[in-house]
Amino acid sequence: MLAVGAVSVMAVFGGFSMTGSAVATEQNSPQIFTATYTDSDGVEPPAILLGPNGEKPTEWGVAVIPADVTGPIISPMTTKSVGGGTWSYEVGTDGINKACSSKYIHPSKKHSATAVIGSKADKVIKEKDIWANAYATAGLKFTCETYWGVY
Numbered sequence: 736m737l738a739v740g741a742v743s744v745m746a747v748f749g750g751f752s753m754t755g756s757a758v759a760t761e762q763n764s765p766q767i768f769t770a771t772y773t774d775s776d777g778v779e780p781p782a783i784l785l786g787p788n789g790e791k792p793t794e795w796g797v798a799v800i801p802a803d804v805t806g807p808i809i810s811p812m813t814t815k816s817v818g819g820g821t822w823s824y825e826v827g828t829d830g831i832n833k834a835c836s837s838k839y840i841h842p843s844k845k846h847s848a849t850a851v852i853g854s855k856a857d858k859v860i861k862e863k864d865i866w867a868n869a870y871a872t873a874g875l876k877f878t879c880e881t882y883w884g885v886y
Contacts, residue, residue, distance in 0.1 A: 766804050771796040771817055783849055783858060784884045792847070792884035794818040800826045800835075800879040817883065820846060824881040834872045837881035840864065847884040853877040860886075 772778045774793045784792050796817050804826075812825040820841035827834050835850040842864050849858040853873030861867040869881075 766801055768799040769797065780884065781882070783851065783856060784847065784882055786845075786847075786860060786886055790886050792886055795882060795884040796822065798824050798837075798881045800881075802833075802876050802878045818846075818885045819844070820883070820885065822848075822883040824850075826879045826881075828875060831875070832872045833875050833877060833879060834870065835879035835881055837869045837883065838866055839883035840866045841885055845886040847882070847886070849880075849882040849884070851880040851882075 772780070772795055774791065780792050780795050784795055786792075794817075798813070812823055814821060814823040816822075818841065820839055823836075823838040825836050827836075833852060835852045837848040837850045839846050839848040840861075845860065845862055846867055847858055847860045848867035848869040849856065850869040850871040851857075852871050855871040855873050857869040857871045859867040859869045
């Protein structure tokens, strides 16, 4: 695990930018970026993570899989215990499109899973103990961003 004092991903992946304290880890491929945040980190969550009434997540995380990572299964299903719940994400391709998937469940709090690729986004918010499953597809040239959030 690699602790990062300031995170700015825009220069590496384009379009995704955050600064602030975070815990970042390298995945199976050093090209995949993951980070977990809490509201005490002072990092503003991306707008896509805001709830329907504007509520901000108290904890959230992201995995960014850049466009240049290729193969039939770009990132196999990765499952982590984060934010008091369980998060799974993966990216795959059928040779024409890339598909991003994010799944999150929390046993006692409202939570979300979000998948973003190109101009496509899917965010699903669920109450405690129900899986939130988000899925989005776009062309192979796009970066995939998967998120989880706890409210």
